[in-house]
Structure formats: C-alpha cells, structure tokens
Amino acid sequence: xxxxxxxxxxxxxxxxxxxxxxxxxxTLPNKPGTLKFAVIGDSGTGDSNQYRxxxxxxxxxxxxxxxxxxxxxxxxxxxxxxxxxTKKFEVPYKPVLDQGIKFYAALxxxxxxxxxxxxxxxMNGKRFYTFKPKDGVRFFALDSNYMDKEQLDWLDKELAASxxxxxxxxxxxxxxxxxxxxxxxxxxxxxxxxxxxxxxxxVVFSGxxxxxxxxxxxxxxxxxxxxxAGKVRKGDIRDExxxxxxxxxxxHFMLIEIDGDQMxxxxxxxxxxxxxxxxxxRNKNQSKAAPASAPSVNTVEKPIPAGAKPSTxxxxx
Amino acid sequence: MKNPRAxxxxxxxxxxxxxxxxxxxxxxxxxxxxxxxxxxxxxxxxRTKMPEGTNINxxxxxxxxxxxxxxxxxxLRKSVEGQAxxxxxxxxxxxxxxxEKALAANVRAARANAKRGDLFTPAxxxxxxxxxxxxxKGPEATENKGAIxxxxxxxxxxxxxxxxDYPRDESLSTVPPDVLRALPQLPPDIQxxxxxxxxxxxxxxxxxxxxxxxxxxxxxxxxxx
Numbered sequence: 001x002x003x004x005x006x007x008x009x010x011x012x013x014x015x016x017x018x019x020x021x022x023x024x025x026x027t028l029p030n031k032p033g034t035l036k037f038a039v040i041g042d043s044g045t046g047d048s049n050q051y052r053x054x055x056x057x058x059x060x061x062x063x064x065x066x067x068x069x070x071x072x073x074x075x076x077x078x079x080x081x082x083x084x085x086t087k088k089f090e091v092p093y094k095p096v097l098d099q100g101i102k103f104y105a106a107l108x109x110x111x112x113x114x115x116x117x118x119x120x121x122x123m124n125g126k127r128f129y130t131f132k133p134k135d136g137v138r139f140f141a142l143d144s145n146y147m148d149k150e151q152l153d154w155l156d157k158e159l160a161a162s163x164x165x166x167x168x169x170x171x172x173x174x175x176x177x178x179x180x181x182x183x184x185x186x187x188x189x190x191x192x193x194x195x196x197x198x199x200x201x202x203v204v205f206s207g208x209x210x211x212x213x214x215x216x217x218x219x220x221x222x223x224x225x226x227x228x229a230g231k232v233r234k235g236d237i238r239d240e241x242x243x244x245x246x247x248x249x250x251x252h253f254m255l256i257e258i259d260g261d262q263m264x265x266x267x268x269x270x271x272x273x274x275x276x277x278x279x280x281x282r283n284k285n286q287s288k289a290a291p292a293s294a295p296s297v298n299t300v301e302k303p304i305p306a307g308a309k310p311s312t313x314x315x316x317x
Numbered sequence: 318m319k320n321p322r323a324x325x326x327x328x329x330x331x332x333x334x335x336x337x338x339x340x341x342x343x344x345x346x347x348x349x350x351x352x353x354x355x356x357x358x359x360x361x362x363x364r365t366k367m368p369e370g371t372n373i374n375x376x377x378x379x380x381x382x383x384x385x386x387x388x389x390x391x392x393l394r395k396s397v398e399g400q401a402x403x404x405x406x407x408x409x410x411x412x413x414x415x416x417e418k419a420l421a422a423n424v425r426a427a428r429a430n431a432k433r434g435d436l437f438t439p440a441x442x443x444x445x446x447x448x449x450x451x452x453x454k455g456p457e458a459t460e461n462k463g464a465i466x467x468x469x470x471x472x473x474x475x476x477x478x479x480x481x482d483y484p485r486d487e488s489l490s491t492v493p494p495d496v497l498r499a500l501p502q503l504p505p506d507i508q509x510x511x512x513x514x515x516x517x518x519x520x521x522x523x524x525x526x527x528x529x530x531x532x533x534x535x536x537x538x539x540x541x542x
Contacts, residue, residue: 079486085410109468110488113508113521114417119408145468147494149502173491182467187460187493 026064027277027302028257028264035134036065039170039254041072041207042108043229046088050230053251053270054092057229060268061096064255068101068133069093070141072207072226073108073172075121080112089120104131106141108172108207113143127151130158137258138162142171144206147191155192159199166258166282169196170205176223178246179209180238196221202282202297203263211237211248212267214276214299218242222280222297224265228252244299247275277302379444380501386436387518390428390527391504394520397423404522418482421523425480433479436518436528445500445516445533452495453534461493462537465511472513481526483519513537 030036038057043050076088090097097103097120105121107113116123123129127143128151140158143151159167174182175189185208196204197219207227215223228251237246251270256263263280278301401419402412437445452461469490475483483489490511500509506521516533517526 081485082409082411082414109491112485112524113489114404114413114524117404117406117413118410119406125406145489145491146497146508148497150505152494185464187457187464187495191494 025274026255027266027274027304028064028255029259030064030257031259035137035256035258036067037133037256038066038069039072039205039224039226039256040069040229041172041205041225042074042210042227042231043071043092044074044076044084044088044110045230046077046084046092047230049232049251049270050088051092053229053253054096056268056270056272057253058093058095060255060272061099061101064257066101066255069096069103070139070170070205071103071105071121072170072205073106073144074110074207074227074230075105075108075115076112077110077230080115085118104139104141106171107143107145109145128154130162132165134258136165138165138167140167140169142169142192144171144173144185144188147188152191152195156195159195159201162199166203166263167199167201168203168205169201172206173208174206174223174225174227175204176215176218176242177206177209177225178213178215178237178239178243179211179225179233180236181233182209184242193219203280205254209233209236211246212252212254212275213237213243213247214245214278215242216244217297217299220297222299224254226252226254226267245276245301274304277304376444379441382438383436383441384501387503387507390436390520391507393427394420394424394522397427398522417522417524421482421525424520424523424525428480431479431528433528435479437516437530442530442533445530448499449496449534452493452499453537457493457495461495462534464491464493465496465534466537467491469511469513472515475512475517476526477512477515477517477529477531479526479528483517483524483526485524489519 028036040057043054076084078084089103093103102122103120105111105115105123107115107127113127115121116127117125122131123141127146128141130138130140132138140155142155155169169192173185173188175192176184195201201221203222203224205224205226207225209225210227210231210233211225212228213225215225217223228248230251232248232251234248237243237248239246247267247269252267252275255266255268258264261282263282264278265280266277267275269275278299281298281300283297398420400423402416404413404416404420407413434442452458468488470484470487474487492509492511497509503509503518507527508519508521510517510519511533512529514534514536515529515531517529519525520527
C-alpha cells in the first residue's frame with residue numbers, strides 16, 4: 001500500500017504514542033480469571049483527539065486484555081446520521097471492535113434516545129438496563145437525562161435482586177463532581193443516592209464533566225468522573241473538598257480489574273501516561289443495617305510509576 | 318297535642334337528631350365530583366366558591382384526560398408501526414434512521430389533522446404550569462433550572478410544530494426528577510423535554526414532537542457553554 005508523503009509524520013507520531021502506551025507500566029494485577037474492563041466517557045466528537053486516545057486505548061489491549069467497555073454517554077456529539085455512527089464510533093474503535101470487544105453504552109444529554117437500538121451499544125433497545133458479565137459483578141446502565149418513576153422503580157427492584165454482587169451503576173451526570181462548568185447534579189443525587197445507600201452500591205462511574213476525577217468516598221461509595229475520552233475542559237476542576245485525584249489537562253480512559261473484593265483501577269492519558277492508580281477495597285460483610293455513613297469501600301492509591309506523572313489539577317481558590 | 322310531656326320529649330329527640338346529622342355532614346369530605354368544571358380560576362363573575370377538594374378532583378380529571386389522550390396517541394402510533402420496517406436493534410445505523418423516518422412519516426399521515434393543543438389543552442397547560450411552579454420557583458428552583466438549562470437546545474433551533482422531527486443534531490434537555498414527579502407519568506418512549514422555557518411532548522421512536530406548550534416555566538436564561 002502506498003502511503004502519501006504528508007501522512008508519514010502523522011504515522012510517526014501515532015507510532016510513538018502507541019509505543020508510549022505499550023511502554024506504560026501496568027499497575028493492575030492483570031491476573032488470569034479476573035474481570036477486566038475499560039471506561040470511556042464523552043467520547044463521540046469524531047475529531048483527532050478522540051482518534052488519538054482511541055489509538056492508545058486499542059494498543060494497550062496488547063498488555064491488558066479488557067473484555068468489554070462501558071461508555072458514560074455523549075457517545076455522539078452534534079449530528080447523528082449514519083455517517084456519524086461510523087465517524088464517531090465505528091472507525092476510532094475499530095481495532096477494539098474487531099477483536100470482539102463489546103461496548104455497553106449509557107445515554108448522555110447529547111445522545112439521541114434511539115441510540116438504544118444501535119446493536120454495537122448493547123442496550124437492546126432499552127435506555128436503562130443491567131448486565132452481569134461475571135458471577136459476583138453486576139452493572140446498571142442508567143439514563144440520567146430522564147430519571148422518571150419507571151426507571152427509579154426498576155432500579156430499586158434490580159438492586160434489591162442483585163444480592164452480594166459488586167453493584168456498579170454507570171450513567172452520564174455525576175452525583176459528585178468538582179467541575180466548575182457542571183459539577184455535582186444535586187437533583188439526581190437526591191433520587192439515586194438513597195437507593196445506592198440502601199443497597200450498598202460499591203462504585204459509581206459517570207461522565208459529563210470533561211475530565212477525570214476520583215472523588216473521596218462519599219457515604220461509603222466510590223465515585224469516579226470519567227468524561228474525557230473525546231473532550232477536555234482544561235482547568236475546569238475546582239476542588240472544594242470532594243476530590244481525591246483529578247486530571248483536566250488531557251484526554252483519558254480508565255482500565256479496571258476486579259479480583260474478588262478488590263477493584264484495581266488505572267487511568268491512562270492520551271500520552272500513554274498513568275494519571276491515577278489504586279484499589280477500591282470492598283467490605284462485603286457490611287451490614288445492610290449499618291449507618292449510611294459507615295464506609296463500605298476503602299480506596300487505596302497506588303504509586304504512579306516514576307517518570308509517568310502528568311500534571312494534575314490541584315486545589316484552586 | 319294532648320300530652321304535653323310526650324310533645325316535649327319528641328321535640329328534644331328531633332333537635333338531638335338534627336344536631337348529630339349536621340355534625341356528621343361537616344366531618345365528611347366533599348364527594349368526588351367528576352363533572353366539576355375544569356376551569357375554576359378566573360371563571361369571572363359567575364364564579365362560585367367551590368368546596369375544598371373540588372380543585373383536586375378537577376386536577377385529577379385533567380390529568381386523566383391528558384393520560385387518555387397520550388394513550389390514544391400511542392395506540393395510533395402502534396397501529397402504524399407494522400406499516401414500515403420496525404425500529405429495532407440493528408448494527409446498521411442507516412437502517413435505524415430509515416425505520417425511524419418511515420415510522421414518523423406514517424404517524425404524520427395518520428394524524429395529519431393533529432394540531433397544537435390537542436394533548437396540551439388550554440386547561441391542561443394551566444394545570445401543568447401550576448404543577449411545575451414549585452420545581453422552578455421553590456427551594457429546588459436553582460438546581461432544577463440549572464439542570465434544564467445546562468443541556469437544553471435554543472428555541473430557535475427546534476421547530477415548534479406538531480408532528481415535526483426533533484432535530485437530530487440538537488441535544489435533548491435533561492428533565493430533573495423533581496419536574497418528572499410533578500407531572501403525570503408517561504408511557505415508555507413518550508417523554509417531556511424542555512426547549513428553553515417551552516415544554517414538548519416527544520416520542521422517541523419516530524423522533525417526533527407530538528405536541529408542545531409555550532412558556533411552561535418562566536424564562537430560564539441561556540444555556541451554559
């Protein structure tokens with residue numbers, strides 16, 4: 001195949017980035033038999049930034065074989081024609097899709113609700129749904145744009161039936177966030193948090209704010225904001241005490257590995273650098289009757305490999 | 318009367334019976350009145366003071382009427398679903414969009430005479446504005462208005478026409494849970510959405526505006542960028 005001359009520098013840069021991703025030390029255990037997945041949010045711009053991160057995202061699978069991907073919504077910005085599905089999803093993630101990796105999407109505010117019928121988003125025509133990829137772990141994809149009684153009743157029933165599984169809801173609007181543009185969605189928190197506490201939810205993923213943030217555990221629940229797979233709002237994090245770790249200087253995705261009662265996480269930037277890394281330790285013996293403030297998870301930060309520390313957001317006045 | 322004593326006892330019994338009946342009457346709530354006039358507020362000089370509770374009943378009737386109209390719309394939509402390729406799970410986005418547009422065309426043809434206010438009747442609109450008021454003027458107003466404003470499209474970007482397609486490149490407003498709780502619950506796939514201060518009734522499957530009401534809530538400013 002002939003490659004046109006102007007494309008060569010671009011390919012060289014992509015190769016370097018790719019090499020960066022491959023050279024990146026995994027802080028995850030990467031053990032056989034564990035549940036491995038990835039998290040992307042606010043990805044669907046179809047621009048070069050999404051593509052650049054998607055390349056790192058695909059390449060890192062050579063080191064860490066995540067089995068599926070959860071999407072935090074805003075899977076497509078702007079128009080949503082058939083071409084947009086191609087440009088904003090199928091092409092950037094083709095290397096991963098070609099390996100048979102499933103994407104499970106939640107709807108964001110920019111997503112047409114009929115995306116639920118797009119097979120590659122694995123929503124089966126439903127705007128909220130649950131799936132259990134492995135014994136002991138259950139996911140709940142919610143439509144936070146439209147949290148009506150039907151959905152709340154459904155969530156109540158599904159959480160009640162999920163027993164002692166890891167309970168991992170994911171949806172677009174964050175209940176806790178230090179974003180100065182969006183921030184915490186208090187109205188949604190009023191509705192969801194009581195259910196999360198009632199049924200001892202462990203970890204929650206959201207997007208919407210275009211950065212990465214690990215929230216300090218709130219009432220025993222670990223919240224992550226991961227909305228920077230296609231857009232970044234630089235300098236948007238304004239920490240007022242919620243943030244454990246934040247990154248608003250570049251694009252990112254998350255890698256997760258669940259091993260028994262430990263959930264390991266590693267966050268990688270578009271430059272292939274590790275932004276954050278740690279373990280969420282679950283206390284599965286926590287009594288349902290325990291006070292809401294009793295911690296059910298404990299998050300431990302892992303050291304980031306030397307030379308890989310990117311600039312991270314700091315507390316701002 | 319020949320026996321004054323018997324006459325006195327009879328009078329006492331009668332007075333006692335009347336008093337008990339009056340007490341019982343005062344303790345009972347007004348009977349539901351399904352035929353109560355829909356509009357009482359602003360009914361003009363002929364307006365009479367209605368017993369407490371009648372408002373609630375007329376609100377319930379309005380809500381029931383609205384839900385019935387929504388159900389009728391849904392029946393109509395379902396009746397034409399078989400006339401075009403189904404909007405179903407597919408890995409071909411073009412098929413999805415084609416099915417969606419075909420369904421919209423069939424719904425449009427089936428309700429060609431539909432007009433603004435068929436579902437959001439004037440009385441329903443008045444009720445909805447009243448129901449929405451606490452969410453956008455009460456203690457949670459800032460949060461709720463912020464949530465709506467954050468994701469809403471600008472009114473100039475959305476056609477305010479019954480049966481119109483919702484623009485595919487415009488976002489759909491988030492509708493805060495408080496607001497959804499205040500309004501009658503809708504069947505799956507039929508949703509309330511805001512465009513500025515205006516409320517649309519949106520059908521997801523054909524991506525269509527079923528009806529709309531202007532100024533459902535007070536102006537909420539422009540959205541965040």
